[in-house]
Amino acid sequence: MLSLITKFKDFAKAMRFASFAIVSVCVCSNASFGKTDSSENARTEARFKAAYLAHLLHYSTWNEEDLPSADSTVGLAVVGEDKHHFAQVLLYLIDELKITIQGRKVKVFSLARIPDADEEKEMFKDCAVVYFLQSEINRWSECTLCDKKGVLAIGEGSKYAREGACVSIVRSRNRVKLLINREGYASRNLKVSSRLLRLRSAVDLYKKGG
Amino acid sequence: MKSFLVFFFFRSSVRMGLLFFLLPVLSYGQEPIGSVEANATLPKLELVPIERNDDALTPFEKSELRRLFGLDLRELARRPVRGVLGYEQEYWRNPASVHVLRPDDVSLNGHVLTVEALRGVPGMHVTRGLGYDDFAIMRNFSGSSTEKFLAMVDGREVLQIMGGTVNATGEGVPLEILDRVEIIRGPGASIWGTNAVSGVYNIVTKSAAATQGDSVRLVIRDDGTFLGDYVHGGQAGEDAFYRVWFRDQEYAEGTLNSGLSAKDDGSFRKLGFRYDKTLSRDLDFTFAGALGKRRVHHVLDLSQRLYYPTEPATPVDAALLQGLPGAVGVPITWPPSRDSDLSMPADYTRYEYWGEMPHDASHLRAKLSGVTDSDLEWSLAGYAEQYKTFLGHVGRRWERKEYDLDFKANKPIGDRHHLAFGLATRHMDFDVEDVMTPPWKFDTNDTWGTPATDITVLDHGDSPTKFDRFSAFFQDSYEFSDSILLSAGAKFEESDLAGSGVQPGARLSWAVNKTNVLWSAYSRAYRTPSLVERYSKVSYARVWVPTKGIWLNQSFPGNSNLEKEETDAFEVGWRSQPWVDFTAELSLYHYDTSNAIFSGPPNYEPHDVKTTGGELTFDYSPFHYWTLKGGVSRTISKKEGVETDNFPKTLANVSSHLRLRDDLIFSQNFYYAADRTIAGESYNPIPIPAHLRMDLGFIWRPDESLEVGLFGRDLLDPHHPENMYQDLELEPARVERSFLLSITKRF
Numbered sequence: 001m002l003s004l005i006t007k008f009k010d011f012a013k014a015m016r017f018a019s020f021a022i023v024s025v026c027v028c029s030n031a032s033f034g035k036t037d038s039s040e041n042a043r044t045e046a047r048f049k050a051a052y053l054a055h056l057l058h059y060s061t062w063n064e065e066d067l068p069s070a071d072s073t074v075g076l077a078v079v080g081e082d083k084h085h086f087a088q089v090l091l092y093l094i095d096e097l098k099i100t101i102q103g104r105k106v107k108v109f110s111l112a113r114i115p116d117a118d119e120e121k122e123m124f125k126d127c128a129v130v131y132f133l134q135s136e137i138n139r140w141s142e143c144t145l146c147d148k149k150g151v152l153a154i155g156e157g158s159k160y161a162r163e164g165a166c167v168s169i170v171r172s173r174n175r176v177k178l179l180i181n182r183e184g185y186a187s188r189n190l191k192v193s194s195r196l197l198r199l200r201s202a203v204d205l206y207k208k209g210g
Numbered sequence: 211m212k213s214f215l216v217f218f219f220f221r222s223s224v225r226m227g228l229l230f231f232l233l234p235v236l237s238y239g240q241e242p243i244g245s246v247e248a249n250a251t252l253p254k255l256e257l258v259p260i261e262r263n264d265d266a267l268t269p270f271e272k273s274e275l276r277r278l279f280g281l282d283l284r285e286l287a288r289r290p291v292r293g294v295l296g297y298e299q300e301y302w303r304n305p306a307s308v309h310v311l312r313p314d315d316v317s318l319n320g321h322v323l324t325v326e327a328l329r330g331v332p333g334m335h336v337t338r339g340l341g342y343d344d345f346a347i348m349r350n351f352s353g354s355s356t357e358k359f360l361a362m363v364d365g366r367e368v369l370q371i372m373g374g375t376v377n378a379t380g381e382g383v384p385l386e387i388l389d390r391v392e393i394i395r396g397p398g399a400s401i402w403g404t405n406a407v408s409g410v411y412n413i414v415t416k417s418a419a420a421t422q423g424d425s426v427r428l429v430i431r432d433d434g435t436f437l438g439d440y441v442h443g444g445q446a447g448e449d450a451f452y453r454v455w456f457r458d459q460e461y462a463e464g465t466l467n468s469g470l471s472a473k474d475d476g477s478f479r480k481l482g483f484r485y486d487k488t489l490s491r492d493l494d495f496t497f498a499g500a501l502g503k504r505r506v507h508h509v510l511d512l513s514q515r516l517y518y519p520t521e522p523a524t525p526v527d528a529a530l531l532q533g534l535p536g537a538v539g540v541p542i543t544w545p546p547s548r549d550s551d552l553s554m555p556a557d558y559t560r561y562e563y564w565g566e567m568p569h570d571a572s573h574l575r576a577k578l579s580g581v582t583d584s585d586l587e588w589s590l591a592g593y594a595e596q597y598k599t600f601l602g603h604v605g606r607r608w609e610r611k612e613y614d615l616d617f618k619a620n621k622p623i624g625d626r627h628h629l630a631f632g633l634a635t636r637h638m639d640f641d642v643e644d645v646m647t648p649p650w651k652f653d654t655n656d657t658w659g660t661p662a663t664d665i666t667v668l669d670h671g672d673s674p675t676k677f678d679r680f681s682a683f684f685q686d687s688y689e690f691s692d693s694i695l696l697s698a699g700a701k702f703e704e705s706d707l708a709g710s711g712v713q714p715g716a717r718l719s720w721a722v723n724k725t726n727v728l729w730s731a732y733s734r735a736y737r738t739p740s741l742v743e744r745y746s747k748v749s750y751a752r753v754w755v756p757t758k759g760i761w762l763n764q765s766f767p768g769n770s771n772l773e774k775e776e777t778d779a780f781e782v783g784w785r786s787q788p789w790v791d792f793t794a795e796l797s798l799y800h801y802d803t804s805n806a807i808f809s810g811p812p813n814y815e816p817h818d819v820k821t822t823g824g825e826l827t828f829d830y831s832p833f834h835y836w837t838l839k840g841g842v843s844r845t846i847s848k849k850e851g852v853e854t855d856n857f858p859k860t861l862a863n864v865s866s867h868l869r870l871r872d873d874l875i876f877s878q879n880f881y882y883a884a885d886r887t888i889a890g891e892s893y894n895p896i897p898i899p900a901h902l903r904m905d906l907g908f909i910w911r912p913d914e915s916l917e918v919g920l921f922g923r924d925l926l927d928p929h930h931p932e933n934m935y936q937d938l939e940l941e942p943a944r945v946e947r948s949f950l951l952s953i954t955k956r957f
């Protein structure tokens with residue numbers, strides 16, 4: 001027992017040093033280096049989100065009437081300020097892995113911002129998916145063209161799903177996950193797979209008032 | 211004066227005018243902050259088709275993106291966006307020499323067990339001995355059998371501290387539940403722990419949710435060796451999954467290098483389970499365990515253990531034949547000799563004793579892990595293990611009970627730091643019993659000439675049997691910029707076997723450009739001497755004293771003063787991916803080790819050893835239907851300034867997979883090992899010639915549920931030797947040409 005206590009005392013000395021070192025690092029890191037934009041982290045996050053989006057296409061079902069003919073191409077629009085080349089990341093994934101939407105090839109477009117109410121009403125005419133980047137989060141509620149039937153509306157940030165979009169891709173606790181609004185799907189004539197909804201480790205369900 | 215004023219006024223007017231007219235031009239495209247000019251119009255909004263720009267992503271990023279998409283959503287959700295250097299083994303900026311094996315590396319290459327797939331890892335030397343023992347050594351370290359790297363299965367250390375070895379067969383898991391094997395070449399003590407001197411390998415199994423349904427894998431060799439695995443997975447409630455599995459392995463008898471039978475047939479059976487539950491958002495619980503039983507026999511060669519005192523010593527049978535005065539034959543307790551065409555020293559007669567070697571091992575593992583709102587990832591794990599074995603050939607029975615508690619955490623701090631830290635404690639309790647084996651049950655005298663009838667081959671005596679270890683580590687990874695990462699940390703340890711110690715390490719990674727990364731590292735690591743090296747007195751030789759008519763026991767004590775082996779390791783590396791289908795890596799290292807112990811009695815003296823070497827690896831897919839992987843390693847080691855030859859200086863391997871049809875793959879594997887010598891303190895050194903091995907196979911995968919493989923292994927020669935336990939066995943077993951059928955079916 002005595003030797004155990006002695007051993008633990010020696011260990012505790014080492015731990016005091018380790019604790020001091022850890023605290024020093026934390027203090028130094030926060031005192032000396034404020035938050036700076038790390039584009040590598042943002043690019044990593046973009047890759048995660050692109051992988052999620054590609055999976056999501058597989059778990060979503062469109063009404064055939066809302067899609068063009070089987071040998072046509074459908075559009076996937078990326079809306080907003082694309083600082084980290086999310087559209088290119090998505091295009092690479094779609095091209096390399098030959099991702100389709102119910103057999104239709106996918107073409108990726110970019111749109112600089114959410115359109116105003118008086119801008120062309122057919123903006124998303126040929127799009128089956130519209131992905132809203134974080135830059136548009138505050139304009140989402142003003143968007144009158146964003147609830148078109150047959151268009152899967154996905155946004156970066158939980159506000160999108162809470163305010164009517166089908167899915168939000170959110171980053172929380174150093175992970176990327178999905179927040180799904182089933183009403184968002186239903187109102188756009190879309191279906192989401194129950195297999196996806198059961199993946200609680202990857203998916204949260206948005207409940208109104210919750 | 212008047213002219214000057216006019217000129218000055220004119221010049222000023224021109225300047226003001228220019229400024230007035232140019233200002234709108236200079237301002238074009240720059241929107242004043244917080245305001246929009248009156249009557250300004252936004253550019254017309256339109257959908258712009260994105261054209262593919264291959265420079266938008268680096269080849270490293272493209273590979274990572276493919277890998278991310280290959281994960282299912284459950285696995286993707288578990289993956290941290292920002293990781294800790296040293297944890298994210300597939301991150302291209304990782305400043306370490308990393309190799310990852312996946313289940314296909316086992317099944318497509320005709321390997322029966324996961325440990326065999328380590329042959330395809332440059333820098334690793336995997337050899338087969340008697341009784342289907344596999345020896346895996348990394349980077350020319352330590353001799354033939356003692357592993358000086360840290361071996362782990364799901365975070366649980368599996369190095370046997372008694373002999374300093376790993377029972378690779380006993381720690382194997384079914385291929386169906388294997389997710390990957392991460393091999394880190396080079397010391398990684400600051401993150402991984404003690405004994406990670408030449409490197410780390412970590413077997414990671416899949417979660418229970420990822421192995422739902424049933425699967426069966428059968429592997430049959432032409433000599434009758436058989437492996438069968440059955441895995442069943444199911445759901446046990448919302449967010450709870452379970453898995454149970456069973457393995458049966460039957461070993462056919464092998465053949466020694468001389469052609470005699472190896473008498474090493476046996477069996478191994480193992481049962482395992484795992485239960486995973488998501489307790490709440492980002493809080494997971496895992497409970498797992500396994501129970502294994504192995505039954506084989508092992509040999510102690512007796513041919514050179516009884517001597518007549520001449521210079522050099524003469525075996526007693528030879529002394530009798532030579533008519534040396536007072537010479538006697540071997541005692542009647544000795545087993546009958548076996549004829550051998552092995553070229554043994556003149557007048558030596560071959561005697562062998564086989565003892566059964568039952569081995570029972572079981573463990574339980576529980577882990578709670580979570581992520582907090584502040585991105586702190588943490589895990590708390592506990593392990594309990596019991597290991598019982600009887601080395602019947604040397605008469606040692608021992609049981610180990612072990613309890614571990616381990617806490618780890620990591621957290622990003624700001625945008626640039628990522629801190630990792632942890633605490634662990636371990637308690638081991640041994641019960642060692644040394645018994646006499648029949649060959650040694652004859653009257654003898656101990657070293658001091660006192661009659662003794664109970665001198666066992668191994669004797670732990672009153673040496674310690676309880677050992678504790680406390681450890682802690684911290685590591686900080688700092689991103690100076692998007693291209694420069696620095697990771698520095700240390701492990702602190704207080705242990706009964708190794709005393710107090712600090713194992714620091716620092717690693718730097720520099721992304722030179724989009725396709726090249728350079729890295730360098732310094733680490734200090736140490737290895738704890740095994741219990742046999744420290745405490746076991748070995749008595750496996752006796753000398754006949756004709757003048758007194760007695761046998762005198764020869765004992766070789768362990769060295770309880772052995773200090774930990776300490777290695778200072780310097781490494782540099784270069785990683786290049788000029789395009790997404792081609793990767794090459796070069797790693798160079800220099801290790802400076804003090805107190806290095808080379809396995810095997812009777813000599814446990816420490817030595818200074820310097821090891822220098824490097825590995826070059828590549829991974830290339832020239833066409834979508836053809837993948838090539840391989841590497842070459844070169845290593846030179848000097849013990850007290852003299853070059854050693856107990857590890858092949860050159861190793862190379864190439865693996866090629868050709869997709870002949872959508873459902874048919876042709877696999878070709880080549881392995882080369884340069885010559886080496888199994889040194890023997892008591893026996894003649896055994897040369898192991900250089901050998902080139904070729905394995906070919908066809909794998910048919912008609913759909914995701916069925917795989918059938920037919921392989922020919924070691925096709926270039928009928929047999930060759932690879933390894934053995936020096937000073938215990940007289941000769942190695944043959945590694946023979948063989949044919950193998952494997953069938954995997956998922957239901």
